[in-house]
Amino acid sequence: MKVLIVGKGGREHALAWKTSESPLVNKVYVAPGNPGTSKFCENINIKDNDIEALVAFAKKEKIDLTIVGPETTLALGIVDVFQENDLKIFGPKKSVARLESSKDFAKKIMEKYNIPTGSYKTFYNLEEAKLYVEEKGAPIVIKEDGLKAGKGVTVALTKKEALEALEIAFGIPDNKVVIEEYLDGFEFSLIALAHEDKIIPLEVGQDHKRVFNGDKGPNTGGMGVYSPVKRVTDDVIKDSVEKIIRPTLRGLQKEGLPFTGFIFAGIMDTAEGVKTIEFNVRFGDPEAEAILPRMKSDLVQLILDIMENKETVVDWSKETSCGVVLASEGYPSSSSKNAEIIIPEDVKSLIFHMGTREEKGKLYTDGGRVLIVVGKGENLEEAKEKAYIDVKKINCSKLFYRDDIGDKDLI
Known part of the structure; x- marks a missing residue:
């Protein structure tokens, strides 16, 4: 089989790595991929939002299966176009991808079909939203409606924080905001x-x-x-x-x-x-x-x-994995680019590239989240220890990380 992975981040690196292990697969392409995927797959210089070019490539290379990574590509309707061209693809159609691309749509589905979730209300203007926050108080959750790359959500512990988040959200033209009940647990x-x-x-x-x-x-x-x-x-x-x-x-x-x-x-x-x-x-x-x-x-x-609607069971390793993200200075409000990264050869953990670029054999930062180092062990303590040993070996002046990943399960 020939498999195409669409995307360029850490998720796509992990999907390509796992896909390349399959005995069913003899070739994995990643579009556009990253310096990490280039080590064991063939990167294709096609942006993940260029659906027309992706279709043309899949047809030309007779791709047997396409796996889509990014939500933005799914929201653009890549699945619809691939299926129209009789290409097998794993992902939801554009109309279904609204479950993520519109928080308002998702909440309406949950409400209609009695899916347990927090109470909510959707707002189209700042003044009504402010009045609602004043009425409900804090803590409360402010969510901008569309795709925000994991951001655009404020868990406001005070009314002041909630009102500030609303000012920012409604500063964007035609923005829609979902205000939700704060869930504790x-x-x-x-x-x-x-x-x-x-x-x-x-x-x-x-x-x-x-x-x-x-x-x-x-x-x-x-x-x-x-x-x-x-x-x-x-x-x-x-x-x-x-x-x-x-x-x-x-x-x-x-x-x-x-x-x-x-x-x-x-x-x-x-x-x-x-x-x-x-x-x-x-x-x-x-x-x-x-x-x-x-x-x-x-x-x-x-x-x-x-x-193919076949029943199947997933087999899992009993090991624990712990992944630590190295992010660019200033993230999430900004990110530094072009800072050199040196990864020594004695790193034993898995490393997936999230936002890097390679030039003349050297690796550089190229995004907000840059690398994730994944340690594996018999338990969380061991996996965490291995991950942080290797995190500390990576040399780059513009990266930072949290040092408490996994602590909440060690209590």
Whole structure:
């Protein structure tokens, strides 16, 4: 088989790495890929939003399966166009991708089909939104409606913080804002392969959204992750599948919007049970970088099986993985580029590239989140220790990281 991975970040690096292990696959292309994927796949110089060029490439090379990484590409409708050209692709159509590209749409689906989530209201102007915050008080959650690359969400612990977030959100023309009830509990990520009403749930991960230690500072795309999560029991996972993911997929089907692809549920385990924070319509990033290294099963075979409605079970390593993100100075409000990165040869952890570029054999920063270092061990303590040993070996003057990834599961 020939497989095409669309995207250029750490998630796509992890997907390409896992796909290249499949005995079914003899060639993996990544468009556009990154310096990490170039070591074992063929990078194709096509941007992940150039759907016409991606279709032309897939036709020319007779690609057997395309796996889409970025949510922006899915929101543009790549799946619709590939299917119109009789090309096999794993991901949801544009109309279904609204589950992530519109927080308002997602909340309406959850409300209609009784998916447990926080109460909410959608606003189109600043003054009404401010009045609502004054009425409800804090803590409260402010979410800009569209795709915001893991940002655009403010968990406001004070009314002042909420009102400031609204000023910023409504400073963007035609912006729509969802204001949600603050949910208290333990947050985790559950990702499943899905096709219509078929589900293959994966083992869970715990992302660290805030930029600084102790979950302080603004939200980011994710500063670190570990898997599995001891605090999330089998019963909680079962509840999440049966009360959140399965009824959501069935609800979408009833709406004439059958889902195919990776469905990601950000879930809060509250005193009242599991509740949905958000849905994504692709593999999480950085969750992919911690979960896929623990998967012993063939990812490509799993995708083919679910698309053909076959029953299957995923085989997992008992090891724990812990991933630490190295981000650019100033992230998430800005990022530094062109700072040289030196990765010594004695690094033993897996390293996935998130925002790098290579020039004349040298590696440079090229984005907000730059690298993720993933340690593996018999338990979380060992995996974390291995990851941080290697993080400290990487030399770059413009990178920073949290040093508490995994601590919340070590309590």
